[in-house]
Amino acid sequence: MTDGTRPRGAERRLRAPRINPVWILLAVLIAAIIYMNTGFVEPTGYMNFLKRAAPLAILAAGQVYVITSGGFDLSVGSLITLVVVGSSMLTNNDPAATLWVIPLMLGLGLVVGFVNGLVVCFLRVPSLIATLGMMITLNGLAFLWSGGAPRGYLPDTYRFFGRELIRDVPLVGFIPVSVIVMAVVIGAYGWLMHRANLGRQVHAIGDNPVAAHLAGVPVARVRITAFVLSGLSGAVAGILLGGFAGVSTDVGAGYELQAITAAVLGGAQLLGGRGSVPAAFGGALALTAIFTLLNFLGLPQPVRQVVQGLILIAAVALAMHRRRQTGT
Amino acid sequence: MTAPVIEMRGITKTFPGVRALSDVSFDVRAGEVQALVGENGAGKSTLIKILSGVYRADSGEVRLGGTPVHFSHPVESLAAGIAVIYQEFSLLPERTVAQNLFLGREPRTRFGLIDARRMREESREALSLFAAAGRIDPDRLVGELDVATQQVVEIAKAVSTGARVVVMDEPTAALNEAECEELFAAVDTLRGRGVAIIYITHRMREITRLADRVTVLKDGEIAARFDEVPEPGAIVRAMVGRDIEDFYAPPARPEEIGAPVLAVRGGGNDRLRDIDLEVRAGEIVGLAGIQGAGRVALAMALFGEAPFDRGEVTLDGETVSFRTPRAAIRGGVGLLPGDRKSEGLVLMQSVRDNGMLTSRAFASPLSSHRRNANGDLGGMDRLLDGMEIRAANYDQDIRALSGGNQQKAIVARWLSMRPRLLIFIEPTRGIDVNSKAGIYHLMRDLAREGAGILMISSDLPEVIGVADRVLVMQEGRIVAEFPHGASEQEVMHAATGERGVAA
Numbered sequence: 147m148t149d150g151t152r153p154r155g156a157e158r159r160l161r162a163p164r165i166n167p168v169w170i171l172l173a174v175l176i177a178a179i180i181y182m183n184t185g186f187v188e189p190t191g192y193m194n195f196l197k198r199a200a201p202l203a204i205l206a207a208g209q210v211y212v213i214t215s216g217g218f219d220l221s222v223g224s225l226i227t228l229v230v231v232g233s234s235m236l237t238n239n240d241p242a243a244t245l246w247v248i249p250l251m252l253g254l255g256l257v258v259g260f261v262n263g264l265v266v267c268f269l270r271v272p273s274l275i276a277t278l279g280m281m282i283t284l285n286g287l288a289f290l291w292s293g294g295a296p297r298g299y300l301p302d303t304y305r306f307f308g309r310e311l312i313r314d315v316p317l318v319g320f321i322p323v324s325v326i327v328m329a330v331v332i333g334a335y336g337w338l339m340h341r342a343n344l345g346r347q348v349h350a351i352g353d354n355p356v357a358a359h360l361a362g363v364p365v366a367r368v369r370i371t372a373f374v375l376s377g378l379s380g381a382v383a384g385i386l387l388g389g390f391a392g393v394s395t396d397v398g399a400g401y402e403l404q405a406i407t408a409a410v411l412g413g414a415q416l417l418g419g420r421g422s423v424p425a426a427f428g429g430a431l432a433l434t435a436i437f438t439l440l441n442f443l444g445l446p447q448p449v450r451q452v453v454q455g456l457i458l459i460a461a462v463a464l465a466m467h468r469r470r471q472t473g474t
Numbered sequence: 475m476t477a478p479v480i481e482m483r484g485i486t487k488t489f490p491g492v493r494a495l496s497d498v499s500f501d502v503r504a505g506e507v508q509a510l511v512g513e514n515g516a517g518k519s520t521l522i523k524i525l526s527g528v529y530r531a532d533s534g535e536v537r538l539g540g541t542p543v544h545f546s547h548p549v550e551s552l553a554a555g556i557a558v559i560y561q562e563f564s565l566l567p568e569r570t571v572a573q574n575l576f577l578g579r580e581p582r583t584r585f586g587l588i589d590a591r592r593m594r595e596e597s598r599e600a601l602s603l604f605a606a607a608g609r610i611d612p613d614r615l616v617g618e619l620d621v622a623t624q625q626v627v628e629i630a631k632a633v634s635t636g637a638r639v640v641v642m643d644e645p646t647a648a649l650n651e652a653e654c655e656e657l658f659a660a661v662d663t664l665r666g667r668g669v670a671i672i673y674i675t676h677r678m679r680e681i682t683r684l685a686d687r688v689t690v691l692k693d694g695e696i697a698a699r700f701d702e703v704p705e706p707g708a709i710v711r712a713m714v715g716r717d718i719e720d721f722y723a724p725p726a727r728p729e730e731i732g733a734p735v736l737a738v739r740g741g742g743n744d745r746l747r748d749i750d751l752e753v754r755a756g757e758i759v760g761l762a763g764i765q766g767a768g769r770v771a772l773a774m775a776l777f778g779e780a781p782f783d784r785g786e787v788t789l790d791g792e793t794v795s796f797r798t799p800r801a802a803i804r805g806g807v808g809l810l811p812g813d814r815k816s817e818g819l820v821l822m823q824s825v826r827d828n829g830m831l832t833s834r835a836f837a838s839p840l841s842s843h844r845r846n847a848n849g850d851l852g853g854m855d856r857l858l859d860g861m862e863i864r865a866a867n868y869d870q871d872i873r874a875l876s877g878g879n880q881q882k883a884i885v886a887r888w889l890s891m892r893p894r895l896l897i898f899i900e901p902t903r904g905i906d907v908n909s910k911a912g913i914y915h916l917m918r919d920l921a922r923e924g925a926g927i928l929m930i931s932s933d934l935p936e937v938i939g940v941a942d943r944v945l946v947m948q949e950g951r952i953v954a955e956f957p958h959g960a961s962e963q964e965v966m967h968a969a970t971g972e973r974g975v976a977a
Contacts, residue, residue, distance in 0.1 A: 343846060344839035346827055353820035360779070360811055360818070361887060362803040363835040371839070419822040 168412050168428040175435035182442050189319045193311075195438065196431075197390070200328040201226075201383035203430035205401055206408035207335040208379025210426040211372040213409050214339075216352035216418030217266060217273030219373060221280035222380035222405060225258050226398025228288040229384030231296050234393040237304055244303040252381050258284065259377020263370030281402065288395055296393045308389015324386045331382060335375065336423040348372055352418020400451075407458045408433050416462060433457070476503050477540065479670040480525065480556075480639055485534035487520055494520040495694045498534070502639065502670040507661060509681045509703075510674045512691035513713055513934065518674050521691070522641055525672075526558045527551040539638070557632035558641040565624060565631075567617030572597040574616050575631050600634040601627075603667070604660050622653030629660050633669070640664060641672040646680060647766050658683060676764045678706040678970045710966045722911075722939035723918035725958045730756045731942070734791075735926030736776070736895050741785030745771035746950045749785065753895060753926035758917060760941025761930045763969050768950040769930045770812060773897045776928070777809045778802035790894060803832065808893035810884055812900040812930070814877065818884050821873040825865050828872045829854045829886040836891070849890045857886040861916065878909020885916055896920060898929045902936060914940050934962050 176186075185191045205222055212219040229251045236250070237243040258280065265276040307327060311320045339345035347368045350358040359365050384398065391397050410416065411432055412425030436457070440450055478501035487495040495517045502508045512518050523529045525536060527545025535542050538554055545551040548558070565574045572593045573580075581589040581596070597612035604626050616624060625645060632640050642661070646654050661684055664671055673684060681688060682703055690698040690712040698712035732755035741749035746768050753759045761769045774780040776787070778796030787794050789805055796802035799809070811817030819828055830843075830851070837846030844851045858868055861882040865875055872880055881901065888896055898917065902910040917940065921927050931937045937944055938960060946954040946968040954968035 338840075341843060342839065343834045343837055343841050343843055346823075346830070346834055346843050347839065349823055349827070350820045350831055353822045354816070356817050357811070357820055358831070358835075360777075360799055360809065361831045361835060362800045363831065364800060368839075415822070419820070 166413055166425050168425050172428050172432045196325045197322040199431050199434040200324040201386045202404055203328050203427050204331045204379050205383045205405035206426040206430040207332055207423050208376035209405040210409040210414050210421045210423055211375045213414045214352045214421030215348045215369050215372040219376040220277040220402045223398040223402035224281045224284040225380035226384040226401055228284045229381050230388040230393055230397045231288045231292045233388050234296055234300050235291055237301050241301040241303040255377040255381025256374055259374035263373035267366040267369055300388050305389040308386040332427050339423045410461045478503050481537040483535050485531045487531050493694055498696055502672055504670050505665055505668045506686040507665055507671045507673050507684050509685035509688045510672055516691040517694040518691055555638035557637035559628050560643050565616045570613050571627055572612035575634055600630045603663050622649050622656050626660050639670045643674045710963045723915045726756055726942045732756050737788045739786045741782040743783045748951055753928055755924045755926055756921050757942050758921050758927040760937035760944040762937045762944055762965050763947035767947040769947050773899055806894035808888035809897040825868045825872050825883050828883045832887050833890045857889050878905040895926045900931055
């Protein structure tokens with residue numbers, strides 16, 4: 147009797163405030179933005195914010211798969227660069243080329259993720275190193291391809307995804323195409339992670355790969371799938387960024403660490419076993435909100451990097467602290 | 475008669491819920507080998523850990539050379555001359571023999587640099603005591619030496635630190651026949667130099683060969699003390715002499731046992747030889763043997779994790795050859811790993827997720843996590859309910875559950891797959907008595923429903939109490955078979971190499 151009721155009480159005490167802290171952080175940041183710029187409550191304000199957050203949110207959704215499975219994917223930043231540079235080379239100002247270049251770039255993301263997964267699973271290279279190597283390789287390829295001086299133009303048909311707005315939408319007035327793309331990706335990735343079998347297996351292999359293997363989970367297949375989903379998210383983010391940022395060889399630089407920071411802000415457990423796509427989305431919005439605030443304050447780019455580094459460390463430290471308290 | 479070097483008087487040690495040692499007295503004299511024997515969990519390791527300062531006794535005293543000592547850390551006992559050689563070596567494989575021997579107390583030159591020449595010479599001297607010395611170059615890396623030679627280095631290290639007492643914890647576990655002889659010679663050398671030796675082992679042969687006196691521990695108490703080595707039967711009786719509690723499920727009746735589920739003919743790999751084995755529907759077969767006898771290797775061969783490379787395996791009459799656990803599971807084999815935390819559970823996930831793990835692994839990754847081709851959450855909840863798992867709710871993280879409840883969740887994982895053959899490795903390790911009975915009855919129910927069950931356990935009374943048939947393994951082979959109701963003495967004899975009894 148007592149034995150049965152005691153843990154139940156303890157359980158309730160632990161679980162009562164189950165709201166993820168990332169949403170509180172986001173609410174505070176949004177309040178601060180509104181305080182500094184009341185225009186944010188207008189559709190132009192928040193839609194532009196969402197539009198800016200879209201590539202990072204999509205990347206974070208992919209990254210959270212790899213982190214939950216027990217790894218890191220550092221290659222997505224330079225994958226973005228390669229996608230943007232490659233698209234500009236291939237389309238060569240021909241609007242009709244978009245039709246085949248976009249599927250090709252999605253395929254590129256898929257292949258990069260697949261190769262990352264193969265290297266990690268079968269060559270036993272730790273993912274941090276494997277994807278670091280991939281990051282350097284892809285960066286090099288982007289430079290080689292463009293000769294270091296990329297043509298500065300992508301056709302409007304290509305830039306549709308990153309730049310266009312759907313107008314005359316009831317209630318909000320307009321929706322950027324990139325926000326729709328983001329909603330679709332977050333929805334699909336969230337469903338796969340939290341409502342489908344795959345997500346539970348990603349959690350299992352990140353939690354304890356040996357136990358998962360002995361329970362029959364195809365560990366390599368699931369791990370490769372996680373990298374493929376991350377690679378795919380990199381390609382999609384690249385297509386959006388190509389649309390609104392233009393072509394350069396550093397367009398994707400630093401995005402991989404932002405994506406990891408966003409996932410960790412959302413409570414993803416480094417080294418695997420726990421991770422949430424909606425919370426990583428919240429993390430991406432929070433990070434974008436912080437950058438927006440820094441912009442308002444007129445702080446230069448290097449400060450942004452300092453802040454981002456500190457946030458990453460703080461988020462991980464906080465997660466470790468929570469983990470100790472709950473006795474993991 | 476010389477005075478004892480070590481005297482332990484009235485040692486009592488309690489862990490939460492368990493009395494590990496009660497009123498144990500024990501002494502060792504200079505120049506003798508005292509064998510310390512007992513089943514797993516009898517308290518041998520606890521006693522040694524108190525001696526070396528890893529644990530502190532609740533009461534009782536330890537005297538070294540007549541003076542009471544209180545070690546609170548192994549470093550202190552080492553400094554006082556007590557060296558414990560554990561099964562896992564403490565040597566650094568990437569350092570040379572000489573560097574290992576003088577680790578932390580390297581001789582210095584006048585300028586404070588390490589005196590490599592002196593270190594090498596003194597290493598030669600320390601090693602020269604042992605027969606194997608000729609083959610040990612002080613400049614070789616320890617990692618390049620074979621296991622027995624490493625052990626000799628470890629012993630030489632103990633001697634060169636001036637140890638008066640050397641404790642060896644099952645030192646032959648990883649050694650072959652010839653290597654054992656080398657080790658025995660080293661032990662003889664130590665004894666000749668007046669070192670007091672505590673030698674922990676399961677094997678009667680080693681006791682007969684080495685020991686001067688024998689102390690038997692059972693359930694935390696001294697069960698017997700022999701001032702000279704008795705015939706092995708007397709030791710074995712003292713080790714196991716207890717009643718089989720009646721909490722085991724009744725064995726299978728003859729009509730409950732059906733056709734063979736599993737048959738192995740001439741199976742072997744680098745750990746196993748000449749394995750002939752049959753498990754019938756409705757039958758629980760127990761596998762007994764000492765650590766390293768090949769029981770787990772056999773389980774992993776059947777489960778495809780470390781497959782046989784020769785011989786033939788049939789499952790329900792069909793020839794199979796599983797190369798991965800996934801293939802074995804698809805073929806109808808299930809396995810409960812021996813180490814629940816590191817091999818069985820995904821600790822951060824819920825009770826349900828742990829139960830559904832295998833069912834999901836064999837369904838489409840795109841199917842819902844609630845329902846797949848192998849079952850659904852409702853069915854899992856019914857299985858968990860049926861086993862009376864105690865949890866606040868099944869969405870709770872499994873790490874919060876007791877060991878027994880965790881084990882039941884792993885059983886539920888397999889039940890949902892309806893395996894033909896289910897292998898249990900140490901199914902009750904570290905779980906309380908009530909849950910143990912629950913697991914035994916669960917195993918029997920599974921057998922009644924027609925599965926074949928293979929159980930590996932280091933708890934001898936458990937193997938004998940649960941199994942319908944007991945197979946004994948030794949050095950990778952099955953050396954004896956007993957029907958239900960065999961005595962512990964018989965099985966222990968067969969497992970420790972006294973093969974006269976086992977026909």
